């Protein structure tokens with residue numbers, strides 16, 4: 001057998017996608033599974049956005065390559081939106097449009113990291129970060145913050161992880177998988193720490209509009225304006241406008257960084273789909289009403305799922321302030337006979353498998369986020385499904 005690259009062999013498969021794939025396969029086989037695995041809103045893209053796209057698709061002038069960094073009107077709309085929502089002032093030349101926030105994550109590390117460079121990743125983390133760092137030849141350095149600290153690391157912990165090889169830190173608030181919203185004070189301290197030590201900061205703000213109870217998302221670039229030359233901000237339309245499938249995100253940085261990004265992207269994907277870009281212009285220039293509707297629905301489900309999880313013996317879950325995930329502590333369920341068959345799970349991966357096989361409930365084990373002993377439940381699913389899955393989980397544990 002001919003060999004594949006070390007690089008491709010080193011990538012860990014996505015646990016999130018693995019759970020979802022198995023749940024989908026069970027569903028296809030006629031087994032009714034409640035799926036808390038997927039990271040996407042169960043809402044359609046607002047019609048006004050889809051309509052603009054369908055019109056645009058019929059116009060031949062939209063069937064061609066666009067500039068690699070994106071349509072000028074879209075880069076303009078992103079700059080305006082960033083000022084409106086984050087108070088962060090940028091020019092359109094500081095924006096590159098990418099195939100989802102995911103490509104912006106990948107390109108960030110490709111832009112900054114040399115082999116041997118270290119990237120600090122607050123843990124629990126989004127599954128893609130360590131793999132994207134490794135694909136760039138870098139070394140992820142994990143700084144773990146537990147549930148008692150709201151899953152938010154202190155700047156002292158971050159400083160303790162710094163070495164002469166530290167090149168960057170990636171932060172994500174509101175957070176996937178924990179739903180934590182990081183206080184302005186923490187962001188300001190991290191920004192000042194990065195300035196002092198010459199560390200790049202990558203800020204993933206994809207869940208910015210999904211916050212509850214009046215929680216405020218602060219912006220590190222607004223809090224520490226001197227950081228701008230070493231700050232990369234990534235975002236996209238996926239979560240705010242229920243547009244996960246459209247694959248449209250962006251990266252904001254200094255013009256120097258964006259020029260380098262365009263050069264690279266020109267050899268990777270070129271521009272993002274023209275029609276999706278026009279849909280994004282409509283999304284960003286229009287109202288945030290869809291996000292408000294989703295926020296209201298998610299807020300109710302947030303309380304429903306956290307109450308239901310905490311009512312299950314051996315499960316503990318803090319109330320998240322943002323995103324659409326509940327990150328539950330399941331340590332007490334490990335090593336014990338559970339379910340009608342008395343099945344014992346030694347790890348949260350095994351627990352997730354057994355819960356899926358025996359109770360037909362799919363959730364993602366904490367191992368995927370660097371936090372064994374936890375499970376992530378997405379509550380972006382229908383109210384009835386949410387309630388039914390929790391009934392199944394509780395009945396299984398209490399059997």
Ligand code: PLP
Pocket residue numbers: 039099100101102103126172175176204206235236237238244247248249
């Ligand atoms: N960042 C975080 C934390 C996410 O959870 C996701 C999607 O799940 C993304 C970025 C990327 O989203 P997309 O590539 O769909 O724009």
